[in-house]
Amino acid sequence: MKTGRAELKRRARQALRGHYGTAIGGYLLYMVISGVLVGVLEVAIFFMIMAGGFVADQTGLFDASSGEGAFLVVFIICILLFIAMLVIVYMLMPGLIRLHMNICKGEPAAAMDIFWGFRNKPGKFAGIALLIFLISILCSIPSTVLSMAAMLTEYKTFPVVFNFVYTLILSVLSIYVSLTFSMVYFILVEDPGKGLIQALKESRNMMIGNRLRFLGLSLSFLGWMCLGMMSFGIGMLWIMPYMTCTTIYFYLDLQPQIETIPPQMTWNQPF
């Protein structure tokens, strides 16, 4: 039976009652780690560029060939650092889902659960991050090549029209694909023994006839997001766990054999 949006949200609010501290702790840890990693990456890139310039200046090797070589080395190191950051951030996501899944199922949950991805099949989650990175790089190749060609040649109209149409098609396709495979993380978190291909197939089968329903559910949080932004991001600390728990109840609802009624909490528990 398909449960309505309002009921899924009601269950999420009920499950989170008394557990907001844990969920917010998890999100704060996730944001701090992501922020620190982004900061480290930016500082590393800045120092590499500065150090590269200083070395080239001191050694007098700043001719065209060595300049290109230095740029290539810095570029490769930056790409590797970016991939490492992406992998770590994507490996924290399963932990965050696990934390919220425990809350939704009434099982013990702690903020440190966000590191669950590092202990359970870390290679698989790192593989997902690399796969997403590769797909996004491959998708951006045509428009990048055409933009560069437009800069070098006199033909400007075609690249602009192509990029517009390509971006439009890519946006629609990416929404469709992300809706189809939106349950992959939940499947893998619930049963880490499953393979990536199996999880992708299961997610596709689960979402047949439910894509629009999930899109509607996701869009129904737009008002919440506006409120979160108006509170300068403070409100997002409460909204993000709410959104994640609602999505988990949506996922559990796609499995009719599982009881998805949230644990009963008393009113006077702290949040």
Next chain:
Amino acid sequence: MEQKNDMALTSMILGIASIVLSCCCYLGMILGSLAIIFAALSRVDEMHRQAKTGLITGIIGLLISVFVIVIFFVVAEMAGGVS
């Protein structure tokens, strides 16, 4: 008698504070939106009385804050630019 609901109580406090501090531009807006968020999240089956108060006062505080911000920018523009 209604059960104690900390989130609804917080919403009410934030809502009232947002009206009081709505002249402080962004502070009223932050408190008002937080009051609305807490009021909505505190509801499971039906909304607590304090949450209703928090929701109403939060909306009022938020609207006054937005109005104050708009007035501030209009006056600043008329006085010779915001910068």
